[in-house]
Amino acid sequence: MNYLRTAAAKLVGLDRRVVFIAVFVAVAIPFFLPVHFTAVPEEETIQFDNALVQALQSEKPILVDVDFGPQTMAEMEPMLLALLHRIFQSGHKAIFLTFMTEATSPIRNYLAEMESIYDLEYGRDYVFLGYASAYAYTMYGLGNSFSAYFHRDDRGTPLDRLPLMKNVNSLRDVSVVINIASNAFPRFWIQYSVTPHGFDFLAGTTAVGATEYYPYLQTGQLKGLLAGGRGAAEYETLLVEKGILKGPGDATAGLGAQSLALFTILGFILIGNVAYFLNRGKAR
Amino acid sequence: MSTDPYIWIAAILTLGVFSFLYKDNAFFAVCEHLVVGLSAGYMFVTYWNNVFFPELILPLVQNGTGSDAHLWVPVGICFLWACKYVEKTKDMYRLALAFWLSIDLGLSIPTHMDAGVLAQIAGTISAPLNGSPVEILGNLVLILGTSFALLYFFFSTEHQGVLKGASTAGTWVLMVGFGASFSYVILSRIYLLIGRLLFLFRDWLGIAG
Numbered sequence: 001m002n003y004l005r006t007a008a009a010k011l012v013g014l015d016r017r018v019v020f021i022a023v024f025v026a027v028a029i030p031f032f033l034p035v036h037f038t039a040v041p042e043e044e045t046i047q048f049d050n051a052l053v054q055a056l057q058s059e060k061p062i063l064v065d066v067d068f069g070p071q072t073m074a075e076m077e078p079m080l081l082a083l084l085h086r087i088f089q090s091g092h093k094a095i096f097l098t099f100m101t102e103a104t105s106p107i108r109n110y111l112a113e114m115e116s117i118y119d120l121e122y123g124r125d126y127v128f129l130g131y132a133s134a135y136a137y138t139m140y141g142l143g144n145s146f147s148a149y150f151h152r153d154d155r156g157t158p159l160d161r162l163p164l165m166k167n168v169n170s171l172r173d174v175s176v177v178i179n180i181a182s183n184a185f186p187r188f189w190i191q192y193s194v195t196p197h198g199f200d201f202l203a204g205t206t207a208v209g210a211t212e213y214y215p216y217l218q219t220g221q222l223k224g225l226l227a228g229g230r231g232a233a234e235y236e237t238l239l240v241e242k243g244i245l246k247g248p249g250d251a252t253a254g255l256g257a258q259s260l261a262l263f264t265i266l267g268f269i270l271i272g273n274v275a276y277f278l279n280r281g282k283a284r
Numbered sequence: 285m286s287t288d289p290y291i292w293i294a295a296i297l298t299l300g301v302f303s304f305l306y307k308d309n310a311f312f313a314v315c316e317h318l319v320v321g322l323s324a325g326y327m328f329v330t331y332w333n334n335v336f337f338p339e340l341i342l343p344l345v346q347n348g349t350g351s352d353a354h355l356w357v358p359v360g361i362c363f364l365w366a367c368k369y370v371e372k373t374k375d376m377y378r379l380a381l382a383f384w385l386s387i388d389l390g391l392s393i394p395t396h397m398d399a400g401v402l403a404q405i406a407g408t409i410s411a412p413l414n415g416s417p418v419e420i421l422g423n424l425v426l427i428l429g430t431s432f433a434l435l436y437f438f439f440s441t442e443h444q445g446v447l448k449g450a451s452t453a454g455t456w457v458l459m460v461g462f463g464a465s466f467s468y469v470i471l472s473r474i475y476l477l478i479g480r481l482l483f484l485f486r487d488w489l490g491i492a493g
Contacts, residue, residue, distance in 0.1 A: 132334075195395065
């Protein structure tokens with residue numbers, strides 16, 4: 001027993017760098033193993049796609065608000081790419097905007113990639129309105145007017161010269177609003193725009209913020225949710241099953257690393273708690 | 285291994301940031317300052333290109349005495365903010381603050397009450413106690429869990445008897461909620477590490493699929 005308590009005392013004072021190395025190894029190993037994990041789509045992911053399919057049947061364009069920067073790209077990028085393939089493979093039209101300055105450049109790159117894959121025409125198939133300041137007022141105001149908040153698109157072209165924007169005067173003229181965000185913007189959309197104006201709203205968030213949005217799913221203020229990297233992997237799986245994506249993307253590729261890392265952390269939590277209780281006995 | 289210089293720069297900077305895990309060092313400090321400087325610069329240029337110049341300066345220069353004359357109002361409010369830095373006029377900034385607060389609160393209080401409070405109460409009250417046993421159990425947990433968690437924050441009476449039991453149950457509900465949030469935080473952070481390692485092993489070194 002004394003041996004155990006000595007070991008416990010050493011474990012309590014374990015150098016945190018040992019934990020870092022263990023997690024690093026746990027994340028790295030699966031990349032070199034020929035083991036492939038798949039995600040099983042949860043209800044909120046299926047709801048997300050069902051609502052999107054319904055929107056794709058409409059003639060109205062889809063509004064996509066992309067709010068993430070390089071810092072959360074690992075989690076958000078696979079989600080957005082899967083969504084873009086979903087929209088553009090169906091031949092649907094979409095309008096993009098962002099409330100984050102650092103998101104502008106990545107969005108331009110993603111849209112240029114989609115333009116070359118699906119042979120899209122800017123202004124007719126898609127439009128990027130660019131960065132918008134004062135998110136609360138803009139979200140609220142778009143329910144009444146686009147032209148009052150956006151005079152030009154990201155390229156400086158006046159909105160009335162863009163064919164896609166000809167029939168889009170307010171949020172009533174889009175089939176669904178989708179927010180792919182690494183921050184609290186989906187909540188702001190629900191608060192400032194979805195509830196007062198009443199339209200279908202979908203969100204993709206980081207895992208950190210995901211728990212905040214489940215109550216909104218229950219009330220129907222949110223029609224579907226992609227919850228972090230897990231949600232992105234589930235969506236990739238769903239789109240592969242439906243033949244939209246040729247193969248799984250980066251979110252699915254990370255599933256093995258994620259599983260092993262989580263088990264490693266769980267192991268540390270268990271060992272840490274056992275060591276803490278053994279050590280507490282010694283202190284008494 | 286990649287021959288793209290941008291990939292190499294990103295990979296070296298990634299290693300520089302990771303070096304902090306060993307201990308604080310000059311390489312990490314360089315990366316840190318680079319991020320702060322680049323972010324601030326990028327933000328300023330985006331604001332300038334998308335907001336200040338096309339939405340304020342250009343219309344004022346072209347039509348400042350005509351149909352865009354109303355844009356002098358936000359310019360005036362900006363100057364009121366700047367008054368804070370001059371001793372004689374420092375109280376003037378309160379006008380700008382009052383203007384900003386009144387608009388912000390006017391918009392956020394009713395919308396928050398509608399979307400965050402009333403809609404959530406309605407959603408909880410109307411949770412149907414029918415359907416499959418799992419659905420009934422789920423909705424029962426929702427109704428009772430919300431009630432217990434609310435009772436935990438009821439401080440007008442001493443927590444004794446039934447109220448003590450309910451508030452203890454509320455504590456458990458809150459702890460489960462925090463646990464779920466925390467596990468999602470870990471999941472999120474792990475994905476960020478996965479993204480960076482995937483970049484290093486696949487895009488930079490080319491040794492992983």
